[in-house]
Amino acid sequence: MDRSLALDSATSEKYFRVASISIACYDYIITLPAEWRFYRSQPSISRISLACVLFILIRYVSTLVMILSNYGYFATSFTQQTCQHYYLATPAFKVMQSMVSQAILGVRTFNIARRDRKIGIALLLLYFIAISMEWFTNLHHRIPVVIDVRQYSTQRDLTNVIPFLGKVSGYFATSAGCPNPHEP
Numbered sequence: 001m002d003r004s005l006a007l008d009s010a011t012s013e014k015y016f017r018v019a020s021i022s023i024a025c026y027d028y029i030i031t032l033p034a035e036w037r038f039y040r041s042q043p044s045i046s047r048i049s050l051a052c053v054l055f056i057l058i059r060y061v062s063t064l065v066m067i068l069s070n071y072g073y074f075a076t077s078f079t080q081q082t083c084q085h086y087y088l089a090t091p092a093f094k095v096m097q098s099m100v101s102q103a104i105l106g107v108r109t110f111n112i113a114r115r116d117r118k119i120g121i122a123l124l125l126l127y128f129i130a131i132s133m134e135w136f137t138n139l140h141h142r143i144p145v146v147i148d149v150r151q152y153s154t155q156r157d158l159t160n161v162i163p164f165l166g167k168v169s170g171y172f173a174t175s176a177g178c179p180n181p182h183e184p
Contacts, residue, residue, distance in 0.1 A: 024066055057100045065093045087144035095134045
């Protein structure tokens, strides 16, 4: 592949990262009033609803993932030694973010299924299988590497395909097992 095309890919990735950070900051700022109202609607600080807990987790774990991921991408001061301390943080928090989003989908599916016990057990089993696979595929044999962006590699890597397929099949199983809420 042509070296200029690889550099254009690296430049495009930087622009997409900056754009995603901008959108996330904008979304965070405009939703702060709604977040504050949501917190104030809770009965007390010691009796927060499950919805509020899941909201807090997905909002702030996602924010942390974005910060860690982009810091790791844009930082220019990484050495092999500092990378040893950092390289597992981003994938670990990405898995936590995925765990929270899957928990949200599981709770919604369980409620749509009219809190059926069998569906609840099946959802819990699928959840634990999916998160076990995610932890394994994201952290097993991970090697810290410090890369000079000017030597950007265009080689494709399939390590992210397996967790993605697991998530998609879990989401499909979750939505396929739901009864139609409009049927009596």
